[in-house]
Each structure stands twice: as C-alpha cells, then as structure tokens.
Amino acid sequence: LAENQQLFRARRMLVDRISTPVMANLLDHLLEDRILNERERDCVFEEHLARADRASCLIDMVRRKGARASQELITNLKNFDPFLCNDLFPPVGQAEEAGGSRSFSTHIQRTDKLVGQLETSDMVIIKTRVALLINVRNFVNKKWIREGSEKDDAAMATLLTALGYRVRYCFRNETKKQTKILDIDKAVKDFAQLPDLSQTDSVIVVIMSHGIMGAVYGSRGKAVNPNEKDDLFPIDNIFEYLNAKNCPALRDKPKVIIIQACRGGDSLIFVIETNPGKCLSRSMKLIVVFLCQIHSTRNVSWRDPDFGSPFIQYLVEVFNTFSHKDHLEKLFTKVMNRFKQGPTPTKRQMPVKDRCSLSTHFYLFPGL
Template identity: 30%
Template sequence: MVGHEEMGAAQLCCSHGLPLKYFCETDQLDVCAECIAGGLHRDHPYLNMEEACKKRKQQEQVCIPLQRSISLPPSFNTGHITSLEQTVQRQDSMREKHKIEVYDFSGERLALTLCVTSGRAGAEADIFALNQLFFRLGFVNRIVRDPTGEGFKRELLAFRGWVESRGSCISCCFVVLMAHGRPGILIGSDGTTVNLEQLFQAMDNQNCPALQGKPKIFLIQACRGEQEDPGIMYTTDALSHLSKVLPTHTDSLFIYSSQEGYVSYRSETEGSILIQRLVTVFLKGFCEFHILELLTKVIREVSDINIPTRNQQQRKSTPLVQYTLRKLLYLKPSGMAA
C-alpha cells in the first residue's frame, strides 16, 4: 500500500492509468476510482488512502507485540493480519492479471479509410480529422476516396493482404467506412451497393489470421434508414484467460453513426457529427481512458446536440456501439507517458 505522504509520486493504476487513491480491503490492493466504480473491485469494501494508512498503523501496533509472543490464545483470530510481503505479492499477482486483461499495443497499428466524397459535402473534413487522430495514435492510415460498391470489397481485401503480409507484429486494425447507406448496406460512388456483413467477415478471426485475438475496430459513417428522431421531453427525479479455441467473431468493435433504420447527419462544411465529436473526444482522452469509456462520452455528447434541419425543425441522433472485445482497449501509443 502506498503511504498517504507518498501520493505525490505518480502512482498510476496499470488497468486504467488513473491515480491510485483507494485501498481495496478484500484484495489488499491500491486501486483507482475506476476500479471501484466499475472495475474488478466494485463490490469490495475500500478506504481512501489516508484512512487506509491510519488503519495500517493501528494494525502494526497490534502486530508487533503479537510477533514477539510465543503463543496466542486459541480464540484469537489472526486472519486479519496480513504481512507486508504477502500484500506486495498479492499486488504483483493482481497487476499481472490486469496486464492480461489489456490488449497488447506494442506492435504496429494499421488503418484503412474508405470514403465516398462525391455527393457528400463535408467528407473531406472528416478525412482530415481522422487522419490527425490516426497520426496522434500511431496508426499508419491508408485513404481511398470514392470507392465503388465493388471497390469497398476490393480495397478491404487488399488491406487484409497488407495486414497478413506484416505477420503477427500487428496490434490492431481500424477500418473507417463513409458513404451513403441503407440498412445493412453501403452505396458506392457508382451507385452500386455492398453488404456490410461481407466487409466485416473479411476481417474476422477465421478470414484474417494475423488479427486473431486482436482488436478490429469498424467505424461506419452512413445512414441506416430514413427515420428521423425528433427527441422526447422527459423529467427526472430530484476477465478470464484466452480459450484454446477462439470464437470466430471476438475482438471486434463496431461504431455506427446512427441507430438501425435512422439517418445520419453531416455538415456540408464541418463534416459528420459523429466523426468530429469522436476525434475531439479521443484526442483529449486517449492517454487516460480505454476506448469504451471514450465512446460513452462520444455518445453522450452527440445525443446532447440539437440538430437543425432544412425545415427549421430539430432532430436528435444517437450513435450505436456494438462490441465483442475480451479485454480493455487503450489507444495510447506504446511508451507514451500518461
């Protein structure tokens, strides 16, 4: 346990990258706020560091004379006495477990951006913003403008070949698909369509061995229908090891710009609402938060926006995130300090 007077030193949680401000009494570990709020220790009793240090000193005062005694009364319960060595060993064990629960990002990061710009004013602003994000996150990003319906498949298969040619050194791939769309499909620059599921399957664990067990992120900026959401008025009251057999569809993350059946919104000058908010949130928080925390903030910010339409009405939009990730995913480039 880190002493309260030592908290000035940057002691950070290895799972969440946040300061270790609490002490879990169940596991005898220093933990951060996220560990307590929604992590492995959320149901465990805990103390803040100052309280924990006081309790430790009180226990040490009891432990010292007991260690000098030759024998203890049969009724004496020694279960609460934990040596410093045992505590350190338990901390090391838990931290090692936490490492297993975080995706390894020490290898290469590859991205593919397929964007129909024809008839989609503002698309270039999205490409520019995403390219800035990928640069900061250490991704090598391939950009293809105005793919046809068949071109989406062809370019994605070429990207998969590029990934496979680099072998097992790949840590993650990020695929961005931007176009007009309908439920389950994208519309290419030539008006022909491509099935989204076919694109997803091309990169799954079965079809892309180089990415088996590694995170595959898909960001889809496209309409998924013609419905619009006017919003509603409301009132409020005052982790396990990798299996020997890996399922086909694990380790994927899908980010849709709208709910199924609904339109997506894009400014003709500033770009898409989702893309612009996502880039802003990720650039501010990628050193501190894992990707699902970042996306939760993106969803909140997008859903708070009142979107004006041409007939002066307002609409709402809610991105959709679906995932089969098995570990925490941090986008922080390897070696970068928090």
C-alpha cells in the same frame, strides 16, 4: 457566468468552427434584433476576408455590448447550428456526463506513463498499427455528392495517424468533377491480406458513405437500369474478411470498425445492424460503432460543408482528449453520451455500438 463571459470562454472554439453561412444568418438576425446596426453588420464581411477573422470580429463586437447582446447571439446560434451551440454551451451537467469537462482538446493528448489502475489482463501492446480509411464523397449521380465529407476524411486521417496507425487505402475522390469508381469490397479484402497485419496490435476500419440497412453504397450508387444491381457493400463482409479463418494475422487482436453511413431526406433513420451469430467467433474481437442519423426536415443534412458531420467531430474530440488514459469501450461510451442530450429530440444523431466482444480493456496510449 454572465453570457458575455461565456462567449469569451468559448471564443477560440467558436472562431475555429463556425461556418460562413451560419455567420451570415447570425448577422441578419442580430440586425433585426437591433443588437447590431447596418454599419456594424457590413463591417464584419467587408473589412475581413478570412472566415476566422470575420468570426473574431463578430464575437468581439457582440461580446463588448454586454450580457443581453451575447445571449441573443447564443440563442440565434442554437437555432442555426444546434450541434455547435450544444458543444460550446452545454446544459448544466451534460458536459460531465459526456466526458467530465466542458473543454475538449483539438489535438491528441499523449500518454507519458501507463494508467495506474490497469489490470493484468488489460491489453497495452504498442506495435506498428494499421488502419483502413474509405470515404466515398462523389457518386455517378451528382445529387448524391456528400458535401463536407472530405472534412471527416481529413479529421479521421489526422486522428488515426496521431494514434499511431498507418492509414492504408485512404480513398479520396474529393473533386466535384471527378468520380473515381471505388471498389469497397476489394479494398477491404486486400487490406485483410496486408503483411503488416502480423505486426499490428489492432486495426481500425473506417467507411464513410451513404447507406441502407446492413450495407453502404459504393460510388456507383443506386442502379439506373433494371438489369443493373445497386453498388452496395454488405457490412457483414468486413467480419468475414477479418475473421480468424480468412485473416489469421489478426487472431485475438482488437478490430475497431466505424461506419458513418447516412442519407439526407425526410425523417429517414438508418441503424445498420448485422447478424451477431453469422461471422462472430471467440477469436473475432470487435468493437463496432454505427451512426444513426435522423433528419426531421426536408433537405436538412447534419454534415456541415465546412466542418463535416457531428459524429466524426465528437469522435475526434473525445479521442483527442481521453485516449491517453481511457480504454476503447469507455471512449466510445463518451462519444455516445455526447448525443444523449441533443439540441432537440427530432434533430438528434445517435451512434449505436452494435457489438463488442472484447474480453479485456484495450488502451490506445498515443505517444508510447
């Protein structure tokens, strides 16, 4: 397809997802490249107040100028928002690898009938579902504030609800002026004792914060005084609290644990791992997904203030589009494949599936 046709096909998603800072950079560079004149550039921001309206104006203005102008916009978008550009204009063959289609759904696709190729051992139990969602946005140290993480929080809450989960203990300290002290350990321990767990067919635990190897930070963060300890929650505690001994209600039930633990900085990689033999037993069925973030440039964070992190965006898109027909392992494989051909090797995020002990496929089947 010609570039202006590609831009037209991607128009709706681009309008929905492009951020204001990226749009401003695009306008400046399109002016420098003489694709737009000053009057056209000013028109986008001065005649439109809403971000989406400005985006629509910019896209349509450039698209009508033809293939060369459209290609300049796409090229500049790749420089300023490589993850978004890679989503909307993936290299040939990448879309098929990531999920079989260039188009991902913005809403959950509901199951109207069971998948025909299910095996007799596959798990299709639809009961009351319960999920735990923890997002540590604010910290005592204001420099640690995770701008844009509230977008991840909202996206995951919407997804979990659409999948039939009741979201419990959803901590949200979203205002910059307020830092609510969150006790992650107590929240997970209390969740493991909920009476509702006896009726659920599975649980999902999502924790989003800063992290180090094997642990995530609570809102107190790193200790300031020598006699204090860092506010850290060990990931292994999740396995201990949810195992068959401490939580018999979840015996033989799948547990999905998603950790989005990241820290901006200089070429710092966090792959949170756990000891496979410490808490895992045959009755502890787990799928664990961890986020590894690579930051190659000082002060670069791949969590957009307007849209959140690419990891959560990709996860939500894949689950929205394919959870009505694919089992959990296949869904997470598709999420991981979204990262395999990142915009550049040094600016790539890669999620890691740390362990999976499911002996049968588990289907979410939203809508049944």
